[in-house]
Amino acid sequence: xxxxxxxxxxxxxxxxxxxxxxxxxxxxxxxxxxxxxxxxxxxxxxxxxxxxxxxxxxxxxxxxxxxxxxxxxxxxxxxxxxxxxxxxxxxxxxxxxxxxxxxxxxxxxxxxxxxxxxxxxxxxxxxxxxxxxxxxxxxxxxxxxxxxxxxxxxxxxxxxxxxxxxxxxxxxxxxxxxxxxxxxxxxxxxxxxxxxxxxxxxxxxxxxxxxxxxxxxxxxxxx
Amino acid sequence: xxxxxxxxxxxxxxxxxxxxxxxxxxxxxxxxxxxxxxxxxxxxxxxxxxxxxxxxxxxxxxxxxxxxxxxxxxxxxxxxxxxxxxxxxxxxxxxxxxxxxxxxxxxxxxxxxxxxxxxxxxxxxxxxxxxxxxxxxxxxxxxxxxxxxxxxxxxxxxxxxxxxxxxxxxxxxxxxxxxxxxxxxxxxxxxxxxxxxxxxxxxxxxxxxxxxxxxxxx
Ligand SMILES: [Zn+2]
Numbered sequence: 001x002x003x004x005x006x007x008x009x010x011x012x013x014x015x016x017x018x019x020x021x022x023x024x025x026x027x028x029x030x031x032x033x034x035x036x037x038x039x040x041x042x043x044x045x046x047x048x049x050x051x052x053x054x055x056x057x058x059x060x061x062x063x064x065x066x067x068x069x070x071x072x073x074x075x076x077x078x079x080x081x082x083x084x085x086x087x088x089x090x091x092x093x094x095x096x097x098x099x100x101x102x103x104x105x106x107x108x109x110x111x112x113x114x115x116x117x118x119x120x121x122x123x124x125x126x127x128x129x130x131x132x133x134x135x136x137x138x139x140x141x142x143x144x145x146x147x148x149x150x151x152x153x154x155x156x157x158x159x160x161x162x163x164x165x166x167x168x169x170x171x172x173x174x175x176x177x178x179x180x181x182x183x184x185x186x187x188x189x190x191x192x193x194x195x196x197x198x199x200x201x202x203x204x205x206x207x208x209x210x211x212x213x214x215x216x217x218x219x220x221x222x223x
Numbered sequence: 224x225x226x227x228x229x230x231x232x233x234x235x236x237x238x239x240x241x242x243x244x245x246x247x248x249x250x251x252x253x254x255x256x257x258x259x260x261x262x263x264x265x266x267x268x269x270x271x272x273x274x275x276x277x278x279x280x281x282x283x284x285x286x287x288x289x290x291x292x293x294x295x296x297x298x299x300x301x302x303x304x305x306x307x308x309x310x311x312x313x314x315x316x317x318x319x320x321x322x323x324x325x326x327x328x329x330x331x332x333x334x335x336x337x338x339x340x341x342x343x344x345x346x347x348x349x350x351x352x353x354x355x356x357x358x359x360x361x362x363x364x365x366x367x368x369x370x371x372x373x374x375x376x377x378x379x380x381x382x383x384x385x386x387x388x389x390x391x392x393x394x395x396x397x398x399x400x401x402x403x404x405x406x407x408x409x410x411x412x413x414x415x416x417x418x419x420x421x422x423x424x425x426x427x428x429x430x431x432x433x434x435x436x437x438x439x440x441x
Contacts, residue, residue, distance in 0.1 A: 060295060067288060072280030079281055089287050096291050101301045111265065115272025122240040122271065134240070135248040135321035137255035140303050142311060143319035145224065145394070147258045165273035184271050185278075189241045190232040205232050212235075215270065 047113040055103040066113075067096050074121045080185040081125050091128050095121050112162035130187065168215045176211035183208065225257045225394035229376065234260060238267030245353040245420045248321055249378050249396070252418065255319035256394035317381045317393075322418060326357075330380070330416055333357065340364035345425075354421040360384070362414050366407040373423030374400045382415030384408060 047069065053062035074095050078088035098120050106116050123134040137144065169177060182193050190208065194201040229237075229250050236242040237250045254261050306314070315329030325346050326333065335342030342359035357380075360366055366384055376398055383392040386407035391397050399405055409415040 058295075058300075060292065063295065064288075064292060067291060071283045071288070071291075073275050073278050075281040075283055076278050077275055088281070089283070092283065093287060093291050097294060097298060100295055101298050104300050104302065112269060112272050114276040115269045118271040118275045119268055121275070126240050132244045135244065135251045135325075137251050137261075138320040140305065141255060141320045142306065142314065143255060143316045143323075145256045145258060147261070161269060162273055162276065165269060166277045169270070169273055169277065180270065180274065183235065183241065184239045184274050187241050189236045189243075192241075208235070209231070212231075212270075 048108055051103060051106050051108070051113050054100065055106060063100055066099060070099075070114075070117050071096055074117065077118075077121055077185065078125055078129070081129055081187055083125070083129055087128070091121075091124050094128070095124050098124070114162055165215060172211055172214060176207055176214070179204065179208050180211055224259065225253070225392075225396070227389070227391060227395040227397060228257065228260050229253055229396050230398065231263070233376075234263050235267045238264045239271060243350065243353060243422070245347045245350050245355040246376065246422070248325060248347070248355070249376050249418060249420045252319050252322040253378055253394065253396050255321075317416065322380075330357070330359070335359060341367055343367070351424055352422065354419075354423065354425040356419050358415075358417050358419060360409040360415045360417075362409055363411040364409050366409060366415075368406070372401070373421050374398065375419055375421040377417050377419040380416040380418060382413040383410045384415050384417075385410070 047066070050059075050062035050066050053059035054066065071092050075088050075092045078091045079085070083091060095117070099117060102120075106113070111119075123136075126132055126134045169180065172180070179193065182188050183190070188196070190204055191201055193199075194204040197204065228234075233242065233246065233250055237247055242250065254264060313329075315323065315331070317330055318326060326344075333344045335344055337343075340361035341364065344357040344359075345355065346357065347353065347355040358367060360382075362382070366386075376396055377391075379391050379393050379395050379397075381393060383390060383395075384407045385391070386397060386405050389397075391407075397407070
C-alpha cells in the first residue's frame with residue numbers, strides 16, 4: 001500500500017470533558033488572519049478540549065473558539081475551490097453549524113479536529129459548489145465489514161499525527177507540495193492535474209506517491 | 224476481506240473530494256467492505272486536515288460570527304439513526320451503503336433489462352460522462368465485455384468471477400482499461416452481481432446496438 005500506513009487508534013486518547021475556561025487560547029473575539037502554523041502546539045490540545053466541551057456541554061464559548069479558529073480556514077478553502085465570497089461565507093456557516101450539530105459524533109481516537117472539519121467542509125463544497133451528492137459509507141450499516149481489533153503497539157495518537165503531518169508537509173519540496181494543494185484544494189483528480197500540467201498521468205501519480213511516502217516516513221518516526 | 228482494491232490515487236481523489244460521483248459511489252461502497260482501504264482514506268483525509276490547518280486563512284466578518292452564534296439555540300444535536308428491526312429485515316445486505324441508497328430496492332426487485340444470461344440495471348444516468356450499471360450474470364456465463372472506452376471499475380457484490388487467472392469475490396474491485404483484453408467468467412456455482420462504472424458515456428451507435436453493445440460475445 002502506498003497510502004499512509006496508519007492503523008486504527010485505540011479508543012481513549014484525549015477526550016476528557018473540561019467544561020469551562022481550560023482551553024485558553026486568548027480572549028480575542030475579533031477574527032484575525034492566523035499565521036501559518038507548522039509545529040505542534042498547545043492549540044491542538046485546545047481544539048480537542050473545545051470539541052469535548054461542545055459535545056458534552058453544548059458549550060457556546062468553546063464553540064466560538066472553534067469558530068474563530070476554523071471559520072477563516074474553511075472560508076479560504078472554499079475560496080480556493082472557486083466560491084465567491086458570499087457563497088464561501090454561506091458554506092462556512094453551514095460547516096460550522098454542522099460542527100455544532102454533530103459534535104457528539106466526533107471521535108478523537110479516530111481523527112484530529114482539523115481532519116474532521118476538513119471532511120465536513122469537503123462534503124459541503126461538493127454539495128454546494130459542484131452540486132453533486134457526496135456518497136459515503138454508513139458506519140452503522142449492518143452490511144459494513146467492521147475494523148479488526150486495533151494493534152496497540154503501532155497506534156499513533158491522531159492529534160500528534162496532525163501536528164507531525166503539518167511539519168512533514170512544510171518540509172516537502174515545492175513541486176510535491178504544489179501537487180498536494182492541487183489535489184485537495186482545486187477539485188482536481190490525478191488525471192485532470194496531469195492534463196493541465198501537461199505531464200503523463202504516471203508522472204503525476206509517482207510524484208504524489210513520493211510526497212506521500214515522505215509523509216509516511218515522518219509518521220513512522222513517531223513509533 | 225477484499226484482495227483487490229481501488230488504486231491509491233482513486234482513494235486519495237476520494238478523500239480529497241475530487242472524484243466524480245459515480246466513481247465515488249463505487250469507492251465508498253468498497254470502503255464499507257474494506258477496513259484496509261478505510262484506514263488509507265483516513266490517512267489521506269488527515270493530510271487534508273493538515274493542509275487546511277496550515278492554510279493562510281481568509282478574514283471572516285464578525286457579522287457572520289454573530290449570525291452563526293445566534294442560531295445555536297435552535298439546533299438540536301444530530302445522532303446517528305438506528306435501524307428498526309423491521310427496516311433491517313427489508314435491507315438487502317448484499318448491497319452496502321451508499322450504493323443501496325441509489326437503487327431504491329433490493330437486487331431481486333430491480334427491473335433488470337435482461338439479455339441472454341446477463342441482466343443490466345443502469346443508475347446515475349444524469350452523470351452522462353460515465354456509464355454506471357449493475358450486472359447480474361448467471362452462474363458460469365461470460366461477463367459483459369468491456370467496450371474499451373475509458374477505464375472500467377467493477378465491484379463484486381455477490382458471487383464472483385475469474386479474469387486472467389485472478390479470482391474476484393465480494394468487495395473486490397477489478398480495474399480494466401483499454402490496454403487490457405479481458406474475458407471474465409462468472410463462477411460456476413452462483414450468480415454474480417456486480418456494480419460497474421466506466422468513465423465514458425454509454426456508446427450509442429444505433430438503437431439496436433445500444434442493447435447489443437454490452438453483450439457482445441453472448
Ligand atoms: Zn480495499
